[in-house]
Amino acid sequence: MRQPQVLPVLLPAAERLAKAAMRERASGARALRLEPAHGVALFAAFVLGCGVAQAQSRSYDPSILATIWKWTPLLARGFAFNLAISFVAMAIGSIAGFFLGFAQISLLPAVKRGAWLTTHFFRNAPWLVLLFYCMFLLPFQVTVFGVTIPIPDWTKATLGLALPVMANVSEIVRGAIQSIPTTQWEAAASLAFNRRQTQWMIIFPQCIKRMLPPWMNLYAILTMSTVLASIVGVNEMMTLTQRALSAENRPGLLLAFYSYVLLWFFVYCYPIARWTVRLEARYAVRQ
Amino acid sequence: MPEASTRPIVVVDDVHQSFGEVEVLKGVSFTVAKGGVVCIIGPSGSGKSTLLRCINGLVPIQRGSIRVASFDVHALRTDKEKIALRKEVSMVFQQYNLFPHKTALQNVMMAPIHVLREKPDEVRARAIALLTKVGLAAKQDAYPGELSGGQQQRVAIARSLAMRPEVMLFDEVTAALDPETVKEVLNTIRGLAQEGMTCILVTHEMRFAREIADEVHFTDGGRIVESAPPAELFDHPKVDRTRAFLSQVL
Numbered sequence: 358m359r360q361p362q363v364l365p366v367l368l369p370a371a372e373r374l375a376k377a378a379m380r381e382r383a384s385g386a387r388a389l390r391l392e393p394a395h396g397v398a399l400f401a402a403f404v405l406g407c408g409v410a411q412a413q414s415r416s417y418d419p420s421i422l423a424t425i426w427k428w429t430p431l432l433a434r435g436f437a438f439n440l441a442i443s444f445v446a447m448a449i450g451s452i453a454g455f456f457l458g459f460a461q462i463s464l465l466p467a468v469k470r471g472a473w474l475t476t477h478f479f480r481n482a483p484w485l486v487l488l489f490y491c492m493f494l495l496p497f498q499v500t501v502f503g504v505t506i507p508i509p510d511w512t513k514a515t516l517g518l519a520l521p522v523m524a525n526v527s528e529i530v531r532g533a534i535q536s537i538p539t540t541q542w543e544a545a546a547s548l549a550f551n552r553r554q555t556q557w558m559i560i561f562p563q564c565i566k567r568m569l570p571p572w573m574n575l576y577a578i579l580t581m582s583t584v585l586a587s588i589v590g591v592n593e594m595m596t597l598t599q600r601a602l603s604a605e606n607r608p609g610l611l612l613a614f615y616s617y618v619l620l621w622f623f624v625y626c627y628p629i630a631r632w633t634v635r636l637e638a639r640y641a642v643r644q
Numbered sequence: 645m646p647e648a649s650t651r652p653i654v655v656v657d658d659v660h661q662s663f664g665e666v667e668v669l670k671g672v673s674f675t676v677a678k679g680g681v682v683c684i685i686g687p688s689g690s691g692k693s694t695l696l697r698c699i700n701g702l703v704p705i706q707r708g709s710i711r712v713a714s715f716d717v718h719a720l721r722t723d724k725e726k727i728a729l730r731k732e733v734s735m736v737f738q739q740y741n742l743f744p745h746k747t748a749l750q751n752v753m754m755a756p757i758h759v760l761r762e763k764p765d766e767v768r769a770r771a772i773a774l775l776t777k778v779g780l781a782a783k784q785d786a787y788p789g790e791l792s793g794g795q796q797q798r799v800a801i802a803r804s805l806a807m808r809p810e811v812m813l814f815d816e817v818t819a820a821l822d823p824e825t826v827k828e829v830l831n832t833i834r835g836l837a838q839e840g841m842t843c844i845l846v847t848h849e850m851r852f853a854r855e856i857a858d859e860v861h862f863t864d865g866g867r868i869v870e871s872a873p874p875a876e877l878f879d880h881p882k883v884d885r886t887r888a889f890l891s892q893v894l
């Protein structure tokens with residue numbers, strides 16, 4: 358670092374890294390690159406886990422697949438809860454992030470600065486930390502006009518996950534807006550559109566295509582992050598898996614059950630990730 | 645009234661403009677009569693685009709004055725005032741700058757509907773008439789990406805005309821086109837000039853400038869070096885710098 362001369366051998370790697378970093382910055386989040394190989398590896402882990410568990414079973418234990426099958430309805434309900442959390446967190450985060458993104462390009466310095474700080478604070482804070490903050494800082498109930506409304510844990514967890522989504526969407530929106538050539542703003546101005554009209558009618562519609570791939574990528578990441586809610590005790594799939602494991606009380610089941618959970622997430626997220634890559638490639642060619 | 649037709653509609657007086665430290669325009673003055681056609685020629689970087697942007701109120705000036713029709717452009721402060729000006733002065737860009745997510749017809753209709761707040765069916769009829777005028781009636785539902793450069797530029801001209809401006813500014817509108825399509829765009833501009841539209845053109849098409857312009861200004865380094873009717877400026881340039889430039893481009 359202190360040496361002024363550049364090592365030419367390192368350049369290609371450095372360039373590659375810089376490019377990857379740029380891409381990730383532009384997309385607003387770490388790119389999720391799910392390959393078929395990941396699925397194969399997961400499945401292999403599952404089969405191995407089942408084999409190990411079967412080998413450790415006592416003669417009177419039911420077969421490992423039968424055990425998993427028995428718990429599947431409950432786990433599926435937990436998975437549905439994960440999806441529900443992901444939908445709501447994504448919706449809240451997207452709406453808030455949308456406005457925050459526009460605030461980031463506001464002409465008012467105070468708004469711009471505030472939006473920038475908010476975005477970068479929530480974008481760089483670890484998701485788990487935000488989750489804990491929401492769990493412990495939000496009250497378990499609020500009283501409005503004498504009516505007491507309880508705030509269940511899953512609501513707080515959803516809000517906790519919506520915060521980083523908001524920050525990432527904000528960056529996606531800002532990045533997309535700034536990727537539109539300034540000549541579009543100029544053309545709109547010369548046709549006497551005001552700034553708000555220009556943003557809504559001319560710039561933003563052109564951003565949607567560019568925003569879609571990183572937004573979907575973010576959704577896949579969020580879905581996988583919903584299992585964090587298990588740490589704060591929400592009844593989602595991971596929590597229920599732990600419960601199933603302690604009910605069964607067979608240590609050999611661990612690998613089989615957890616890889617089974619991972620397979621569920623993989624099957625759900627893989628198509629989204631593939632579709633994201635396809636859209637990215639298509640829009641890259643078009644533009 | 646001959647008096648009205650010779651009264652300048654654009655008066656640019658001693659305009660200075662800088663981007664930060666760099667002074668781009670160093671005292672530019674000229675006038676354009678109503679219905680007149682003025683061409684601005686000069687080497688790249690001499691401030692031609694900046695001058696047009698100043699006239700359109702897209703960039704502020706530091707000294708001097710610009711008057712267009714009834715607007716003191718240098719004194720416009722609020723967005724509302726600038727918008728009022730831009731209804732009178734419309735600009736066409738080198739890179740067309742059509743809105744890629746709208747069809748040709750929608751590109752033409754957008755500003756009259758949303759800025760002038762005119763009735764959509766009236767605007768539609770006018771937009772179709774304008775596209776017909778620039779020879780693109782058949783392409784009204786095409787997106788900019790499906791049109792050639794020349795076609796896009798003609799849509800851009802129709803889009804500007806839809807605002808019913810008093811003055812049209814053209815910034816090297818044929819510079820990005822291939823030679824065959826240059827002609828169709830120039831024909832469109834020629835038609836406008838013959839109908840009496842006031843035009844200020846920045847151009848590298850010297851033959852076209854000679855044919856169409858009432859007056860040609862040669863700019864260099866942020867100043868107008870020489871101004872004359874085209875025949876005089878092209879055939880008998882008085883300033884060495886003009887002569888050197890013309891010998892390079894002609």
Ligand SMILES: Nc1ncnc2c1ncn2[C@@H]1O[C@H](COP(=O)(O)OP(=O)(O)O)[C@@H](O)[C@H]1O
Nearest residue numbers: 663666668686687688689690691692693694695
């Ligand atoms: N937005 C800007 N910021 C800073 N400098 C600019 C900007 N626009 C133009 N310039 C500078 O102003 C000078 C004149 O530019 P321009 O008006 O585009 O010239 P021309 O159209 O004659 O080629 C150039 O040196 C250019 O670098």
Ligand SMILES: [Mg+2]
Nearest residue numbers: 692693694816
């Ligand atoms: Mg220019």
